[in-house]
Amino acid sequence: MSVLTCASSDVASASGVSASTRDATELGARLRPIITGALHELDVPGAVVLVRTPAGQYEEAFGTRQLGSNDPVGIDDHFRVGSITKTMTGTVVLQLVQERRIALSDPVSKYRPDVPNGDHITIAQLLDMRSGLHSYTELESFNRILDQDPTRVWHPEELLALGLAQPPYFPPGEGYHYSNTNTVLLGLIIDQLTGRQLADVFRERIFQPLGLRQTLLPPIEDNAIPAPHPHGYLFGTNLSTLTDPALPPDQQAAVRDGTLLPNDVTALNPSWGWAAGAVISTAADLAVYVRALVTGGLLDRALQQQRLDSLTPVDPADPDSASYGLALARFGPMIGHDGSLPGYQSFMGHDPVRGNTLIVLTNLQTAPDGTQPANEIARRILARL
Numbered sequence: 001m002s003v004l005t006c007a008s009s010d011v012a013s014a015s016g017v018s019a020s021t022r023d024a025t026e027l028g029a030r031l032r033p034i035i036t037g038a039l040h041e042l043d044v045p046g047a048v049v050l051v052r053t054p055a056g057q058y059e060e061a062f063g064t065r066q067l068g069s070n071d072p073v074g075i076d077d078h079f080r081v082g083s084i085t086k087t088m089t090g091t092v093v094l095q096l097v098q099e100r101r102i103a104l105s106d107p108v109s110k111y112r113p114d115v116p117n118g119d120h121i122t123i124a125q126l127l128d129m130r131s132g133l134h135s136y137t138e139l140e141s142f143n144r145i146l147d148q149d150p151t152r153v154w155h156p157e158e159l160l161a162l163g164l165a166q167p168p169y170f171p172p173g174e175g176y177h178y179s180n181t182n183t184v185l186l187g188l189i190i191d192q193l194t195g196r197q198l199a200d201v202f203r204e205r206i207f208q209p210l211g212l213r214q215t216l217l218p219p220i221e222d223n224a225i226p227a228p229h230p231h232g233y234l235f236g237t238n239l240s241t242l243t244d245p246a247l248p249p250d251q252q253a254a255v256r257d258g259t260l261l262p263n264d265v266t267a268l269n270p271s272w273g274w275a276a277g278a279v280i281s282t283a284a285d286l287a288v289y290v291r292a293l294v295t296g297g298l299l300d301r302a303l304q305q306q307r308l309d310s311l312t313p314v315d316p317a318d319p320d321s322a323s324y325g326l327a328l329a330r331f332g333p334m335i336g337h338d339g340s341l342p343g344y345q346s347f348m349g350h351d352p353v354r355g356n357t358l359i360v361l362t363n364l365q366t367a368p369d370g371t372q373p374a375n376e377i378a379r380r381i382l383a384r385l
Contacts, residue, residue: 024056030384031058038377039063042367043255045262046073046230047374050283051381052357059283065230065363067261078214078229078280079361080270081346082339085217085279086183088202090127090327091298092190094307095205097123098300101193104326111189116164121172123189126182127326128310134166135179137272143238146342150268153221159184159272176314176324180276183327187275198275206298210288215281220271225280230363232343233262246370255368262364265342277341283359286348290336291357293328294350308335331375332382334358338375340365347378356385 035049039062046063061073096102102111102123108131109118115133125131136142136159145152163181170177187198194201199217207215218224235247235255247255254260270278281289296304310325323330329337334349334356347360358381360374367373 023053024058027051027053027056028058028060031381032060034380034384035060035062035377038373038380042364042371042373042376043262044362044364044367044373045233047360047362047377048073048075048077048079048283049377049381050075050287050357050359051385052287053385054355065228067231067233067264073230073363074228076214076228076282076284077361078226078282079346079363080225080232080339080341080344081279081281081286081348081361082273082277082341082344084281084286084337084339084346084348085273085275085277086327087293087337088206088279089183089186089190089198089275091293092201092205093123093127093186094299094303094326096190096193098303102189108185111192112185114164115185117168117172123186124326125172126186128312129178129182129324130173130176131179131182132168132170132172132175132177133179133181133185134163134168135177135181136162136166137180138242139166140239140242142272143242146238146268146272150265151223153269154272154274155220156184156188156274159274160188178324180273183276184274190275202279206289210292210297212281212285212289215279215285215289217279218270220269220274223267223269225266231264231266232268233364234265234342235262235364235366235368237263238342241366244370245366247368252368268342270341273341277339283361286346286359287357290348290350290359294335294352311335331378334378334382338372340372345372345374347374349378354385358382358385
C-alpha cells in the first residue's frame with residue numbers, strides 16, 4: 001500500500017494535479033525500486049517507509065506481516081522501535097534540567113550512590129555514552145537468558161545491577177561506548193525525581209503534547225504489540241549473533257536458497273530494554289516526533305541548541321563518522337536515532353537544512369550478512385534525496 005500526499009499550501013496546476021502531488025508521485029517512482037531491491041537483497045519480510053519533504057509525502061508498506069501468510073504490512077502498523085526510546089529518556093532528562101531539578105554536570109552519585117565511581121560520572125556522560133559503564137546487553141549470560149526465556153519480565157534495577165557488576169570500558173569521559181546501562185540508569189533517576197512511572201512521564205511530557213496517539217512504553221509485564229502489527233524476525237539467536245551479527249557462510253547460502261528462515265521472536269518481552277529500547281510506535285507518529293526532536297518544541301531554545309551542538313563524531317579520527325550527543329545521533333544530513341532489538345529495526349531522521357524527514361521500519365532485526373536493514377534502506381534513500 002502506498003500513500004502520496006501533497007503540502008496543503010500547493011496550488012493545483014492547470015491540469016488539475018498539484019505540483020507537489022507530481023513531486024510525491026515522482027519521488028515514489030524513484031524510491032520504490034531502491035526499497036524493493038534492498039528488501040529482497042536483505043531478506044526482509046516487511047517494512048514501512050515514510051519520506052516527508054517540503055513538497056509532499058511518500059509513504060508505502062511492503063511485504064508481509066507474517067511469513068507464509070497473505071497478510072500485507074500496512075502503513076499504520078505498530079513496530080517496536082528499540083533505541084529510538086533513548087531519545088525520549090534523554091528528552092525528559094533535559095526537561096528536568098530546564099526545571100532545575102537536575103544538572104548535566106551533576107555527578108551520578110548525587111542520585112545513585114551505588115554506582116561505582118559515580119562521583120566522577122556526570123549526567124551528561126550518561127546521555128552521550130561517555131560514562132564508561134558496561135552495557136549489560138553485551139553479556140553472554142544475559143543473551144543466553146533472552147534465548148532460553150524470551151518472555152521473562154526484567155526489572156530495571158536488575159538490569160542496572162548486571163551492568164554495574166562489570167568493569168567499566170574506560171574512565172569517565174575518556175572514550176565513547178554505546179551502553180544500554182547508561183539509559184536504564186537515567187530512567188531510574190527520572191522515576192526518582194518525578195515520583196512517576198516512566199511510561200506515564202513519557203505520555204504526559206512527550207506523547208500527549210505532540211499528539212502521538214499510537215506511541216507507548218508498555219508495562220514491563222506486557223509483551224504484546226497493539227494491532228495492527230507485523231511479526232518480528234531474527235536470523236540465528238541473540239547469543240549466536242552477539243559478537244558477529246552475520247550468519248556463517250553456509251547459513252547465508254541456505255537463506256538465499258530458501259531452506260533457512262528467520263525465527264519468529266514477536267513474543268519476546270522488551271522489558272529488558274525499558275528506558276533504553278522498549279517503546280512501540282508507527283511511522284506517522286515517529287515523523288512528527290523526530291521533527292520536534294530536531295527543530296524544537298520539547299525543549300527551550302537554548303537547551304535545544306545545546307543538544308544539537310553536543311553531537312560529536314563517535315570516531316574522533318573520522319570527522320565524517322556518525323555523531324552522538326545528548327541522547328541524539330547524526331547520520332549524514334539527518335539527525336535522529338536508530339533502533340534495533342530482536343524482531344525489528346528502525347531508523348528515524350530529520351534534515352533541518354532541507355526539511356526532509358525519513359522513517360524506515362522493518363520486521364527483521366539483522367540481515368543474514370549482518371546488515372541492519374532499516375539503516376541500509378535509509379542510507380540508499382538518502383543517496384537519492
